[in-house]
Amino acid sequence: VQLQASGGGAVQTGGSLRLSCAASGGTFSTYTVGWFRQAPGKEREFVAAIRGSGGTTHYADSVKGRFTIFRDGARRVVYLQMNSLRPEDTSVYYCAAGNVITSTVRDFDKYAHWGQGTQVTVSS
Numbered sequence: 001v002q003l004q005a006s007g008g009g010a011v012q013t014g015g016s017l018r019l020s021c022a023a024s025g026g027t028f029s030t031y032t033v034g035w036f037r038q039a040p041g042k043e044r045e046f047v048a049a050i051r052g053s054g055g056t057t058h059y060a061d062s063v064k065g066r067f068t069i070f071r072d073g074a075r076r077v078v079y080l081q082m083n084s085l086r087p088e089d090t091s092v093y094y095c096a097a098g099n100v101i102t103s104t105v106r107d108f109d110k111y112a113h114w115g116q117g118t119q120v121t122v123s124s
Contacts, residue, residue, distance in 0.1 A: 001026030003115030005095045010121040011085055019080040021095030021115055028052075032100035033078040035069065036108050037091035038117075047093070048080060049105040058105050063089075085122045092117035 007019040021033060034049035048069040049058045057069050068081040078095065096111035104110045 001028055001031070001097055001113045003095050003097060003113055005093065005115040005118045007080075008093060008118030008120045010123065013086060013122060013124050015085050015122070016081070016083045017085065017120060019082065019093055019095070019118060019120075021078045021080075021097075023076050023078075023097065026113075028076055028097065030099075031097040031113075032105055032111075033069075033071070033095060033097045034100070034105060034108075034111055035080045035093060035095055037089075037093045037120075039091040042091075044094075044108050046106040046108070049100070050078060051102065051105070056102065058102075060106075082120070085120075087122050087124045090120060090122050092119050094118075 002024045004022045030052040032051050035047040036044050038044040050069045066084045071078050094117045095115045098112040100110045
């Protein structure tokens with residue numbers, strides 16, 4: 001599976017962005033898809049994930065209520081809708097996919113496939 005992340009950009013505090021993670025090849029619809037972010041000098045951190053089976057979603061506490069992860073009808077694209085953005089959301093965002101069970105969706109090393117990053121910059 002090849003993943004292509006897009007949709008990043010620069011917005012002001014309170015603004016919105018929608019990131020996309022498009023998949024080609026492989027069996028994508030059954031995979032768990034996660035979004036992670038990494039700021040300079042910081043560790044990669046979990047943002048959100050959606051299970052392939054059942055579509056259960058998971059969020060980091062820092063984004064809960066502001067970000068929404070969802071799949072399209074054909075299940076080849078996963079989106080991350082980001083509202084009420086804050087300067088602390090500034091980071092490079094990565095999407096990842098794999099056969100990841102619920103208890104480990106927050107563990108980046110459980111994902112086999114990664115897209116390139118997309119930069120999100122939120123100014124105050």
